[in-house]
Each structure stands twice: as C-alpha cells, then as structure tokens.
Amino acid sequence: MLRSWLGVHPWRLALGLIALATLGSVFLGRAWVSRTLTISTATPDVLESPTPLGMLMPVVAAAGIAVGCTGPRVRLPEPTRVRVGRLAWVAALTATACVALLVTRAAPGAVVRGVLILTALALIPVVLRLPMVAWVPPVVYLMASVYFGGQSGGRWAWWAQAFNPDAEPQDVIVAAGIWAAVAGAYALRPPVARF
C-alpha cells in the first residue's frame, strides 16, 4: 500500500527540497547562531531587519513538503482511510523536515515554528489545486515579514513571528494549531493537481 501511495506522490522532489534546505542550514549554521549573516547587510539602513539568512531555509523545506503533498492528476475514490492517510502523510513530511533542519541544533523552537507556519502557508495553494505556485505564499510572506515585520528595536510584529530567531514554547503550540487547521483541510479535500 505504501508503494502505491509513494507512486502517486512526488516524494523524491519533496525530499530533494528538504535536503537542500538542510544543506543550506548546515552551510549557514554558524551564521544562524551568531546572527552575523542577516538580511540587514543587503537592505538600506531605514529598513534594517535582523533576519538571519538561516531563517530562510524553512521556506525551502515548506515548499518541499507542499510539493510532496501534490496528489495524482485524476480523481480517485475517497474512503475515510485515504483521508487519514493524507493527514499522516503531511505529518510525516513535516516531521521529516523538522528533524532534518534540527541537525544544526540551532534555535530549535524557531525552526519548528517556522516549518509549521510556512508549511501551512505552502499547503494553501495545494488545497486550492494549484501546487506549482505553492512557493508563492511562503516567499511573499518572507519578504513582507523581513521588510515590515521586524523593525522596531529587534522586536517582531505578531504576524511576522515565523522569522523571529527566538521562540517561546507557546509560539510552537500556536504554530502547530495553524498547521493543524490547514493540514486538516488538506486531508478532507482531494488535492487533484492541475498543471
């Protein structure tokens, strides 16, 4: 059964993107911790934003998870166990990405929160059956957060928390709630892909 599930889901592309994000995290790992390599270095003074470049990697991982959740291009039967299977599948991919990005052991709370929120955003186009633009919500959200979410003295606006390098346990719980809502929608609605 697992073989036929894997056969209709592009898991190789998903794992490829998650691996790419992991490589990026390892490469940027030291800068992530020391926060020396930030987006500020590339933006003019007034828009200074203290986002470490390592915080961009959950965006790539989230796009990977969404790609892996792309369904077959034809409508298949939808018994309950298929819906449960879809929920388990997105949970497994998300868990894989979290574990992979935690390999650097840097900012674990922020990584998990980032992956959860960004995955929820990337899944929205998949639920809407437009999986090839799954990258758009995380990328646009990243850009908006970097420029307009984190400027007042190192603090982050409530809506831009996915890129804050500091995280409290309750932030992760909120992020898990957001993830669960979108993942639930994904489980209930068959994601027939239109290319």
Next chain:
Amino acid sequence: MNAVHRYALRTLYGPWFALPTLGLDIALAFTKGMPYLGEDKFTVKWMAASMWILATVAAAGAATDAARLSKPGSIHLSQLANHRRSVYLWSAAWTAIPIVLAHSLVIGVALLAGGVYSPRNGWPAVVIAVVAQGVVVCWFAALGSAIGRHLPVLIAGIAAALPTGILLLSLPSFYPSVLHFEVFGDIGAGGSQLGTGWDTVVLCFQIILLISTAAALVLPRPRQVRGRLALSARGVMVSAAALALLACCAIAISADDDTLVVVAPDRCDQGSPEVCHFHEHSRLISEVTAYVSELDAAAREQGYSALEFERYSERTYTSTSMAGGGVIEFDPLDPDGLDRWMFVQGLLAPVWCTDDEMIPDEYFGQMDRLTLTWIRLADPSFQPGNPEINPVPLTPDEVSRVLSDFKRCELGSA
C-alpha cells in the same frame, strides 16, 4: 486588452505575480513616514529597496511558466520551428514586464505625490534610472526561465527563487571589497540623496550589459530528446560565458552610478533669524522654522549672545559645508518628527572639523551640557533622555568659550 493579452492571462501564471509585488511595493512606499517625498533621486533609490523582492518573484514566476512549457504535453510548443526561441522569451517577458510596469507606476505616483514636476537631475536621468531597475527584474526573469525550463513544474519556482534571493542578499556584503561595480544596481537608500546625481553613462552601460547577458540566458535554442528538453553544449557555453562576463565586469570594472554634485539650499524664509532649506524639503520645514525662532528668541532674551546666529541653513549633503561664521546647519529628515535633542546637537556640532582627529571624551560631556543649556533656555522643564548628563547649565561666557574652541577645532579643551 486584445486577444493576445487575454490568452496570456489565461494560460500563463507569470502576469499574475505582478499583484503581490505591487502590494509589497505600495507597502514599501508608505513605510517610515515616506521621507523620500519631494526628492527625485531619493524616491527612485528608496523604491530600489524592493529590487530583491521583485527579482526573486520574477525569477520564480518565469521559472514556473518555463517549466510548464517544457513538460510533456506542452514541449512541442517550444519545438515548433518558428517558435523555438521566442516561446520562452515570450513567457519570461509576460512575467517580467507586468512587474516592471507596476514598479514604475509606483515610482511615478510617488514622484508626483511628492510634487516632483521638474526633477533636479532632469527627467532623462530619472527615466534611465527607473529603466535600469526594470532591466534587473528582466535579467532575473531570464535567469529563472533558463533554470526552470529544465526542471519539473512543481519545484521550478522555488528552485529559481532560492539562488536569486541568496545572490541578491549576499552580493552587497562583497561591495566594495571584492566587487567594484554593482551590476544589479542599487539596493536602496535610507537618507537624502541631495548632493549626489546619477552617472547616466554607467547606468546605460549597466542596462546594455544586463540586456545582452539576459538574451544569452533566455535565447539558446532548446533541443528535445525523447520528450524532454535537453541541455545543448552550445547553450550551456553561451550562458556560462554570459555569467562569467557579468562576474568579470563586477570585479574588474570600477564604476559607480552615483556622482557628487555641489548643491546649496535654494529657499529662504526672510524672518529673524533667516532659515534656508532645499525646496524638496519645504513640507518639513515649518516645524523647524518654529522651533528655531523659539531657540533664537530664548537665547536673545537671556543674554546668550554666542547662541545668536544670523542664518540657519539646511545641511548641504556635500563636503562644501557652509557652517561657521554665523551659519549653522540642520537636517530636517527625521522619520519620527523633530527630536529636539538631536536637532540642537546637530546645530552645534563642529562639522567643519576633520574626522581623522582623535575626539577626546571631554568633548562629548561639553556637547551634552551645551545642548541641554540651549534647550532649557527655551523650555526650562526639559529632561534629557540620558540621566548621566550634568544638569547644571553653562553660563553665557562658558557657552561663548566652548563655541569659539569649536570654531578653532580645539575639541574638548576645558
């Protein structure tokens, strides 16, 4: 809108990416109290802060459409004899041009909203600078098309966005130590651009360089092998040569699109004292004039003759400072409104002294007391933000001694 437009909007994703970038551009235009309003060059450079956003979205959008044209079932479109080159160019242009038009529109509206009808640098320079920004977006759309056409549709977008974002965010760190020519143009500016102009020759060179290398990325003729697009040796060589040329230019050529221009404040309010400023900053000046009159009146009433100045002038933004000899300078561009402490300190700072001298610690204590003295003349209840400042005001004699020391650049001599 004709049939071609409708067809493109229906079949391509590219044109729709102009909507999120337009939103981000408008948000950028409204941030931080819009200090750029009224200045031509500052407006164009302020909006350049969104270049990495536009370029990343253009690359990813063009990659998505190029990948859709290359997938089984559509690849024959790129293989029709008379379409081979143009179909990828067509789809990349449909991503880049709407983004460029939206960005140019925001810049145009921002210029008009600031009342820039006859720009200081002239309309041709402004237009060339905006075109230079647009060409950068087109270049990254070409790069995205070159990457995306060889990738599966699902990952083409993020696979093009990642290198573009990382490249544009990390390149400025290498300038000017390794790179001497910003081939991808400005990354924005946070302060007034008066005193600088554009070097249009450099901008035109940049435009030509980017257009020619973008053509080398987007135009190589694709080849089909067993239903898939194959890399052709010639195409890879042409693209690699284009990227190498760009890298060589960035490293070997030393060029800056900024030139220094001598400017002077051109509007004066004939009051007592006289306050002069640049016409670009007229909207900011009433608050300054009111506070300056208050300071001046307080100094005259309480006998601080050293603090009576003939003329207050906006700083000239160049090395040709006019300060000294009865003229003192101010900077009206504060995003949070007039900060009295910073403003008065700016008025009294001896900007004519060269920076390379060692500034003794005593200077800062003197400066703080001097600033506090003048602010308290106008507002006796003023409390400085830093509680360590000596709260005893200076006498008129002490003030004139400190100011004459400043005039001779003997900073911190007790």
